[in-house]
Amino acid sequence: MSTTVLAPGFTNAPHDAQRLFRGVLDAFSHPGRIVELRDAPAGPGTLSTAAIGFLLTFADRETPLWLEAGIDKQEVRDFLRFHAGAPIVQAREAATFGVIVAGGGEPFAGFAIGTDTYPDRAATLVIEVPALDGGQPAIWRGPGIDREVRVAIDGLGDGFWPAWSANHALFPCGVDLVFASGSRLIALPRSVAVEA
Amino acid sequence: MPDTTIQNTLPQDGAYNYAYLDEQTKRMIRRAILKAVAVPGYQVPFGGREMPLPYGWGTGGIQVTAALIGRDDTLKVIDQGADDTTNAVSIRRFFARVADVATTTHTEEATIIQTRHRVPETPLKDGQILVFQVPIPEPLRMLEPRETETRTLHALSEYGVMQVSLYESIARHGRIAKTYNYPVMVNGRYIMSPSPIPKFDNPKLDHSAALQLYGAGREKRIYAVPPHTPVKSLDFDDHPFEIETWTESCALCGSTESFLDEMIVDDTGKRLFVCSDTDYCESRR
Numbered sequence: 001m002s003t004t005v006l007a008p009g010f011t012n013a014p015h016d017a018q019r020l021f022r023g024v025l026d027a028f029s030h031p032g033r034i035v036e037l038r039d040a041p042a043g044p045g046t047l048s049t050a051a052i053g054f055l056l057t058f059a060d061r062e063t064p065l066w067l068e069a070g071i072d073k074q075e076v077r078d079f080l081r082f083h084a085g086a087p088i089v090q091a092r093e094a095a096t097f098g099v100i101v102a103g104g105g106e107p108f109a110g111f112a113i114g115t116d117t118y119p120d121r122a123a124t125l126v127i128e129v130p131a132l133d134g135g136q137p138a139i140w141r142g143p144g145i146d147r148e149v150r151v152a153i154d155g156l157g158d159g160f161w162p163a164w165s166a167n168h169a170l171f172p173c174g175v176d177l178v179f180a181s182g183s184r185l186i187a188l189p190r191s192v193a194v195e196a
Numbered sequence: 197m198p199d200t201t202i203q204n205t206l207p208q209d210g211a212y213n214y215a216y217l218d219e220q221t222k223r224m225i226r227r228a229i230l231k232a233v234a235v236p237g238y239q240v241p242f243g244g245r246e247m248p249l250p251y252g253w254g255t256g257g258i259q260v261t262a263a264l265i266g267r268d269d270t271l272k273v274i275d276q277g278a279d280d281t282t283n284a285v286s287i288r289r290f291f292a293r294v295a296d297v298a299t300t301t302h303t304e305e306a307t308i309i310q311t312r313h314r315v316p317e318t319p320l321k322d323g324q325i326l327v328f329q330v331p332i333p334e335p336l337r338m339l340e341p342r343e344t345e346t347r348t349l350h351a352l353s354e355y356g357v358m359q360v361s362l363y364e365s366i367a368r369h370g371r372i373a374k375t376y377n378y379p380v381m382v383n384g385r386y387i388m389s390p391s392p393i394p395k396f397d398n399p400k401l402d403h404s405a406a407l408q409l410y411g412a413g414r415e416k417r418i419y420a421v422p423p424h425t426p427v428k429s430l431d432f433d434d435h436p437f438e439i440e441t442w443t444e445s446c447a448l449c450g451s452t453e454s455f456l457d458e459m460i461v462d463d464t465g466k467r468l469f470v471c472s473d474t475d476y477c478e479s480r481r
Binding site (some may be wrong): 021 | 214220221222223227228230238240263264267268323348351352385386407409421423424436
């Protein structure tokens with residue numbers, strides 16, 4: 001029998017979650033802005049601390065999670081089940097939150113995009129990227145952005161921005177994204193158009 | 197200007213979780229807020245809770261504020277522009293007691309401003325959040341009472357009924373007679389109720405640097421306007437949107453630019469005009 005030590009979650013749940021939420025809300029209100037999630041728990045090490053901080057802030061027993069094969073490991077499942085209580089599902093369409101590693105094909109295919117009458121019933125995807133800058137620059141325009149902003153997220157595959165354009169064209173339906181790297185993240189709500 | 201931020205000294209109410217709501221409820225509201233920001237102007241349903249005050253007193257705004265607020269925040273609460281009215285004082289005191297938060301009456305010092313029926317005169321800046329208390333979130337409700345129908349109209353962006361109602365107002369009164377809760381188009385997609393603010397405040401919603409969140413407690417809806425988002429008041433080419441103007445100026449500070457309240461000051465009907473925004477007015481005297 002093997003025993004593993006579970007990585008710690010929040011030290012003070014109401015205050016830790018509140019600070020992280022305000023960081024994420026700042027990111028969603030200002031797409032393209034790099035937001036540092038200070039004091040996010042380190043987690044089991046497979047995911048970035050920003051992704052861990054995001055999931056512990058928003059996921060609970062009401063929000064099924066989908067994990068990409070590369071990060072669907074026992075220590076990640078144990079950590080998220082224990083600290084967030086979120087069910088981990090196999091079907092993308094059942095997930096409220098998905099965690100994806102950048103670079104794969106068809107990153108958004110199959111996730112819930114909401115309906116015309118309830119566009120809020122759409123998934124939010126956390127995409128693990130190698131770096132939030134230093135990649136190929138793209139121009140973002142939309143709500144939350146003063147005119148335009150240049151964002152150069154690294155490690156996204158060739159098909160990524162065409163897939164995003166298709167997602168943006170579904171507005172008001174569509175998925176919302178969070179790019180996570182280390183303790184920092186950038187949000188990309190479906191309302192934002194990207195010129196790659 | 198003197199620093200008027202008041203550090204909280206009220207004893208904390210240990211019988212409740214921080215900021216009154218339990219963590220599960222806050223997560224649910226926070227998820228709704230994220231979706232509201234992602235789809236500007238769309239009303240996100242949420243599981244509104246009973247709050248320790250009646251509907252109509254800001255239960256929606258309070259739940260949004262409770263999901264936002266932290267010990268680092270400075271809270272301002274206004275009711276019709278005033279910091280010292282019953283509703284504003286009660287809500288400010290509520291959060292000082294359950295969220296251990298500093299409070300202020302100065303717009304510039306606040307990180308969260310909860311408001312009933314006004315937008316502060318002082319321009320808001322990046323990092324501030326304006327939380328509106330909303331009685332009826334659905335702008336089409338007085339034209340179409342069925343929720344299933346209004347939801348479909350929003351889905352199809354079918355807003356002819358609203359244009360017709362504005363046209364009828366022009367046909368009857370010679371102008372668009374609506375003076376508060378004046379409907380707006382957000383980011384060219386959703387018609388939104390700006391809550392019962394005077395139409396004087398509508399231009400302040402357009403491309404604001406602050407995040408706007410709207411909470412409706414009875415109807416259990418949250419919606420949002422992110423910063424730098426176009427918010428257009430509905431009008432016609434030959435009847436463009438106009439805001440109120442006054443021939444009088446504020447009797448206390450002399451402002452000719454702020455929204456003025458009319459007050460009857462004696463039994464002979466003597467009238468006085470004063471700024472509705474008390475903080476703005478006091479800062480000018």
